[in-house]
Amino acid sequence: SGHIEGVGFDLYIRMVGEAVADFKGDGEEELPPMKVELPIDAHLPTDYVEHERLRLEAYRKLASAETEEALKEVLEELTDRYGPYPDEVAVLADVARLRIRARQSGISDIVTQGNFIRFGPAELAEWQVVRLKRLYPKALIKPALRSILVPKPVSPGKGFDKRELTGSELLEWCRTL
Known part of the structure; x- marks a missing residue:
């Protein structure tokens, strides 16, 4: 469970995504890698999403949201499944919003x-x-x-x-x- 802290959120999501794509044999074109490295506390707390597999799935969905609407759907799903989200998740959503805006502007x-x-x-x-x-x-x-x-x-x-x-x-x- 300490893997994300060891390699960082962006690299971890990329590694998980590549592993899943390799396993599925997906050949679909992926978005260029996005790197956001800022001094912020943004994560899914273990007391909010207890199971690591479900946390990874939530991280993947947050990282792959390409529009505000897609992000809104992910956040609604989190609220439906786990209840109101804590501040750390709100900051994680802000990171996702920044990624969406940056990608739209051509910034990676x-x-x-x-x-x-x-x-x-x-x-x-x-x-x-x-x-x-x-x-x-x-x-x-x-x-x-x-x-x-x-x-x-x-x-x-x-x-x-x-x-x-x-x-x-x-x-x-x-x-x-």
Whole structure:
């Protein structure tokens, strides 16, 4: 049951998906790999979905949701089967929403890199570069690497009141960027 913590959610889902596809002999075209590596606590608690097989199935369904409607159906199924979901599952749903939005925008990597969050592959039009630089003057655009590095967001406030965004706040910030 500690496998997900060892390899990370995205890699774990990919490994499970590949194993299932190999077993079934599926030759259907799969979506390009999606990597979201942010400092958030998003998981299905064992006291919410007790059996590992059912948790894996739920993770797979959440990861494979390609639209908001599909995600809504998965969340409704979880609620029907296991009752109202805890905060960790709500954050996991926010991760799924971010994945959907990123995939629609052609982004496949959203990764914490030092004091930045890297988005890639990304190719911006001139107006998008101007807007990004206006909103985030310290953002770095790396055309050769097709990536954008944006400083980690902080909450509004002064001095000690400022803090890095985490959890759902961070996911929402990424989704609106």
